Amino acid sequence: MANSIGMAAQLAGQSLRFGWYFALNRLLDWRTDQLGRGPRYRPGGPVPSLSELLASQAELLMSDALAVRDGLYPPMGDDATTPLRHLARVNRMFADLPGALSRRAQNNASSVHAEPAAADLPAYYAQDFHFQTGGYLSEGSAKLYDVQVETLFMGAAGPMRRAALRPIAEFLRGRDQRRVALLDVACGTGRFLRQVRLAYPAMTLKGLDLSRAYLEEARQHLGELRAIEWIEAAAERMPLPDASVDVATSIFLFHELPPEVRREVTREIARVLKPGGMFVFLDSLQLGDKPDWDGLLESFPYRFHEPYYQGYLSDGLEAMFEAAGLAADLTGTPFLSKLMVRRKAQEPQPWTPNA
Numbered sequence: 227m228a229n230s231i232g233m234a235a236q237l238a239g240q241s242l243r244f245g246w247y248f249a250l251n252r253l254l255d256w257r258t259d260q261l262g263r264g265p266r267y268r269p270g271g272p273v274p275s276l277s278e279l280l281a282s283q284a285e286l287l288m289s290d291a292l293a294v295r296d297g298l299y300p301p302m303g304d305d306a307t308t309p310l311r312h313l314a315r316v317n318r319m320f321a322d323l324p325g326a327l328s329r330r331a332q333n334n335a336s337s338v339h340a341e342p343a344a345a346d347l348p349a350y351y352a353q354d355f356h357f358q359t360g361g362y363l364s365e366g367s368a369k370l371y372d373v374q375v376e377t378l379f380m381g382a383a384g385p386m387r388r389a390a391l392r393p394i395a396e397f398l399r400g401r402d403q404r405r406v407a408l409l410d411v412a413c414g415t416g417r418f419l420r421q422v423r424l425a426y427p428a429m430t431l432k433g434l435d436l437s438r439a440y441l442e443e444a445r446q447h448l449g450e451l452r453a454i455e456w457i458e459a460a461a462e463r464m465p466l467p468d469a470s471v472d473v474a475t476s477i478f479l480f481h482e483l484p485p486e487v488r489r490e491v492t493r494e495i496a497r498v499l500k501p502g503g504m505f506v507f508l509d510s511l512q513l514g515d516k517p518d519w520d521g522l523l524e525s526f527p528y529r530f531h532e533p534y535y536q537g538y539l540s541d542g543l544e545a546m547f548e549a550a551g552l553a554a555d556l557t558g559t560p561f562l563s564k565l566m567v568r569r570k571a572q573e574p575q576p577w578t579p580n581a
C-alpha cells in the first residue's frame with residue numbers, strides 16, 4: 227500500500243531542512259568573505275548555476291520521498307538531537323571558521339598532530355581533512371562534522387546517503403533481515419547507520435572507522451536504537467573473517483584515500499563479503515559523470531584540504547572493482563554523488579547430473 231502520508235511528511239521535513247541549511251550555507255559564505263576568503267580558484271571546466279544545482283537537489287529529495295511512498299524505507303524523520311544542541315553546534319561551526327580559514331591560507335593541515343592518537347595512524351590519514359580542527363581525531367571535529375557537511379551540501383548529505391538505502395531494500399526483498407549482516411566501512415558519525423537501523427531493526431549492523439572520536443559520536447547518535455557493533459580499525463585491514471557480511475556499504479570514503487589504499491580497501495571489502503553479497507559505494511561524482519559540472523568538482527580541493535580528491539576524480543573505479551571480483555550491477559548519480567552497486571560472484575554450485 228502506498229505510504230502517501232509518509233511521503234508528504236518526508237517532503238515537508240526535507241523542505242524545512244533544505245531551507246535551514248541553505249540559509250546556513252549562504253551565511254557561512256558571507257562570513258568567509260568577511261574574514262577574507264583569499265584568492266578564488268577559477269576552474270577551467272564548466273560550473274553549474276545555482277538553479278541547476280537546486281533542480282538536481284529537488285530531484286534527489288523527490289526520489290527519496292517516492293521511495294518512502296513505495297514503502298522501500300521509512301521517512302528520514304527523527305535525527306536524534308534537540309534544537310538547542312543543534313544550535314550549539316551551528317554556533318561552534320561559526321566559531322571554528324577563523325581557525326580553519328587561517329590554516330587554509332597557510333596550507334597547514336597539521337592541527338591533527340596535537341591529538342595523541344595521530345602518532346599511531348597512517349600518515350595519509352593523520353591530516354586535517356577539510357581543514358577541520360583536529361582532523362578526524364578530535365571530539366570537537368566529531369561534533370561539528372555533520373553540521374559542516376550538511377551546510378556545504380545545503381542539507382543534501384543525508385538524502386544522498388539515503389540513496390544507498392534503495393539497493394539495500396532491493397537486496398532484502400524475499401530475505402529475512404535477521405539473517406543479514408551489513409557492514410558500513412568508514413561509518414564516521416553513524417548518520418547512515420541510523421537510517422539503516424530505523425529501516426531494519428533486526429539486521430546485524432557493524433560500523434567500522436579509524437576515528438575513536440567519530441565512533442563515539444556515532445554511538446551517541448544511534449542512542450536508544452538496537453545495538454550495533456562498532457569496530458575501530460583501518461578499512462584496509464579489517465578485523466573480520468572472510469565471507470562474513472552480506473552487504474558492505476561505504477559512503478564518502480574513497481575520495482579521501484590514496485590510490486593504492488583505495489585498491490587495498492576494495493580487496494578487503496571483497497574478502498569480507500559473502501559470495502553473492504552486495505557492495506554499495508557512494509562518493510563524489512567523478513569527472514565526466516555530469517560533464518557540465520566538472521569545474522565545480524575541480525574547485526573542491528582548492529577550498530577544502532582534500533589531498534587525494536584530484537586523483538579520485540579520474541580514477542578507474544569500474545576496473546578497480548572488477549579486479550577485486552566485484553561485478554557491475556547498477557550505477558547512478560544522485561545530485562553531487564555517484565552510487566555504484568557491485569556484486570561478489572556466487573560460489574560455483576557443485577555439478578549434479580540431470581535426473
Ligand SMILES: C[S@@+](CC[C@H](N)C(=O)[O-])C[C@H]1O[C@@H](n2cnc3c(N)ncnc32)[C@H](O)[C@@H]1O
Nearest residue numbers: 362412413414435436437440459460461477478
Ligand atoms: C568524509 S568522512 C565520511 C564518513 C561517513 N561515511 C559519512 O557518510 O559521513 C570519511 C570517514 O572515513 C574515515 N576513514 C578515512 N580513512 C579510513 C581508513 N583507512 N579506515 C577506516 N576509516 C577511515 C574517517 O575517519 C571518516 O570518518
